[in-house]
Amino acid sequence: MDIEAVMRTKAEEARKASRKLGVLSTSVKNKALMAMADVLEKRSAMILAANEQDLEDARQKGLKRSYLDRLMLNETRIRQMAEGLRQTAALPDPVCQGNYSTIRPNGLEIRRVRVPLGVIGIIYEARPNVTADAAGLCLKSGNAVILRGGSEAIRSNTAISSLLAQAAYENGIPEGALQFVEITDRAAVDVMTHLSGLLDVIIPRGGAGLINHIVKNSSVPVIQTGTGVCHTFVDDSADQDMAIRIAVNAKTSHPSVCNAMETLLVHEAVADEFLPKLVEAMQAKKVELRGCASCQAISEAFLPAAEEDWSTEYGDLILSVKVVRDIDEAIAHINQYNTGHSESIVTRNLTNAHRFQREVDASAVYVNASTRFTDGFEFGFGAEIGISTQKLHARGPMGLEELTSMKYLIYGEGQIRE
Template sequence: MDIKAAMKEKAEAARAASQQLGILPTGIKNQALLAMADALEKRAALILSANEQDLEEARQKGLRRSYLDRLMLNETRIANMAEGLRQTAALPDPVCQGDYSTIRPNGLEIRRVRVPIGVIGIIYEARPNVTADAAGLCLKSGNAVILRGGSEAIRSNTAISSLLSKAAYKAGIPEGALQFVEFTDREAVDVMTHLSGLLDVIIPRGGAGLIHHIVEHSSVPVIQTGTGVCHTFVDDSADQDMAVRIAVNAKTSHPSVCNAMETLLVHENIANVFLPRVSQALREKKVELRGCDRSRAICPEMKAAEEEDWSAEYGDLILSVRVVHDLDEAIAHINRYNTGHSETIVTENLAHAHRFQREVDAAAVYVNASTRFTDGFEFGFGAEIGISTQKLHARGPMGLSELTSTKYLIYGEGQIRE
């Protein structure tokens, strides 16, 4: 199989389909999304069978628990994928929505409207739910999409993408608008990143290694969906019961995802009381704690944290813990080690809350809530294409609006420029 030729053929088909999809009525796109959701639920058994084969192969390879969790599907996760598609169908169509207008002194009327980007390539690892989320968001925003999942989920992704594309095309989506790359060879990724002129943008979703590789080697523009080294800072005025609940949720509700907490910072004024409480609650959830010297003096059961722990995205039931002198030290630590994803402060001090939100450099900054909410579904976007941690074009959960560009429409009455 000539992978290069096959990838180019897919991209050309997607490019042709994008021209029709970009002007497709909203009603047809919504009908397709609802049909895609129904297809996932009706054929859940097929998806679960394929997923179990992927899981068994991953277990035989000895892949770690957190990786298996990202790969695993069940009826609830399939139902959530379908619900994401339905929520996307219910959202306003961003295409042709105006966000600016003016009339110039010379009489020219200028309007700015949102338009599809064109053809979007998504390169991702492990999570099969990305297949449905990405397909739905791209189609609703008028973009054709080429999906390239990881080899570890090839059976799951093939089953999901086949069901989605059949349902979409039957409902009126142009043939070729939803493409899935069945090649597991790394060459497919390298070819995809050099399809300039056919792909308009590539969005990588996965670990730091994948993202860095795409950014460094792609000749197609890239939107980075970054890794998540997320922090929770418990201020000295915090409601400690609330702080324990937030910390346990942020770390243990789904430890393998990018919005999970990786470092807990505690104000020194409450460390002697709070650390034993939160340590006990976390250890009951099987979390391995790695503390600074001051943390270990209070809770000697913690392992010693090394310098690399402060910048580690564990993606597992491991947490680094540090006692800080005050809000200033907490903010300085976060801005030094974070990845610009999600940060939270637990505090009853409104001035501290405002300072934290103003000075912490991240896509999402919370007060008195878990970082686990940084998610397109939770933000009401229907789903998300990823969490962008860069500052150009889009930042934070990328929903429908972030998958569009702009076009200026100018109306005149014979004006010429002198």
């Protein structure tokens, strides 16, 4: 197989389709999204059968529990994928929406409107739900999309993408606008990252290894997403029962995702009282605890934390815990080790809350809430294309507006520049 020729053909078809899709009416796009949601639920048995084959192969390879959790689909997750598409259909269409206009002294009228990026490449690992989320958001924002999922989910992704593409094309989306790469050879990724002029942007979703490889090797612009070394800081004024609930949720509700908490910081003034409660709650959820020397002095449940623990995204039921002197040390620790994803403070002190939000460098900063809410669905975006941890051109959960650029429309009456 000539991988380069196959990938270039897909990109050329997507580019051609993007020109039609970019000017498609909102009503047609919404109708297609609703049909795409319906087909996922109607053909769930087909999707689950394909997913079970992927899961069995993954088990045979001995892949860890957190990876299997990301890979697994069930009726509930399929319904959530469908609901994400319906919510995306219900959102305002960003295309051609203006946010700036002016009339210059020379009479020129200038307007700025949103336009699609064009062709978006999504490279992702084990999450089959990304196939539906990315397809829906890209099509609604007027972008063609090329999806390249991980080899471990190839059957699941092929089933989902084929159903979505058929429903989309039958309901007015231009042929070629939704492409899925069935090639599992990693050479397809390297070809994809060098299709400058055909792809406008690549968005990788997955572990640090995948993201770093794409960033270092792509000649197509890249939006970095994903890796989440997320923290929660329990201040000395915190409601401790609230802090326990938040910590347990942030660590255990879905430990394999990027918005799960990996490190808990505790103010030294409440450490003696708070940490035994934390140990009891986390042991009930079978969480392995790794702590600093102060933690170990308070409870023998803590294994020694090494330096690398503070910068590790476990993606598993493992939590590193550190006792800090005050909010100054907490903020300094977070800004040193975080990945720009999501951070939280539990406090009754409004001054500390505002300071934490102002000084912590991250895309989402919470007061008295779990980091697990950093999600396009939870933010009301319908779904997300990823969590951007960089600062250009988008940051945080990327929804429809983040998949558009700007165009200036200028109206004149014969003006010329002297």
